[in-house]
Amino acid sequence: MLEAPVTSVRTDAELVRILVVDKKLKMPLQKHTIYYHDTGRSEPATPGRPNEVVWLAWGLSPGQKVMIKAKTSSRNQGNMALDDHGPILTGSNPLYSGKTKGVGSSWLYDVVLLDEDGTQLDVIDPNVIIEPDP
DSSP states (O other): OOOOOOOOOOTTEEEEEEEEETTEEEOSOSEEEEEOOOTTSSSOOBTTBOSEEEEEEEOOOTTOEEEEEEOGGGTTSOSSSOSEEEEEOSTTOOEEOOOOOOSSEEEEEEEEEEOTTSOEEEEEOOEEEEEOOO
């Protein structure tokens, strides 16, 4: 039996899993609600109150890559540190969003699978909902 590769991610980030199966993207959860850590509080960010997203992708074939791209309506809104992130090249290559900036909003984005020539193989459109720290 093959063992899954071990990849570590920081506990102050919301984990978003991306799977590639037969050149198609799959996400077990396409809507993520984050109770954003309020930096004005004295305690640090925790798994229950993260301050960013981390994407991990598994099942990529050699030459394939995953890109994270904000939808037009979310571009230049300042909700996340950058509008575009990537590439993710392997399952052991976590991709961090940077600290979330917008609270009480949605960050709508596409997850894009590209081949080695940059041709789009698939795209899905999950979103992240950022709620204030309870």
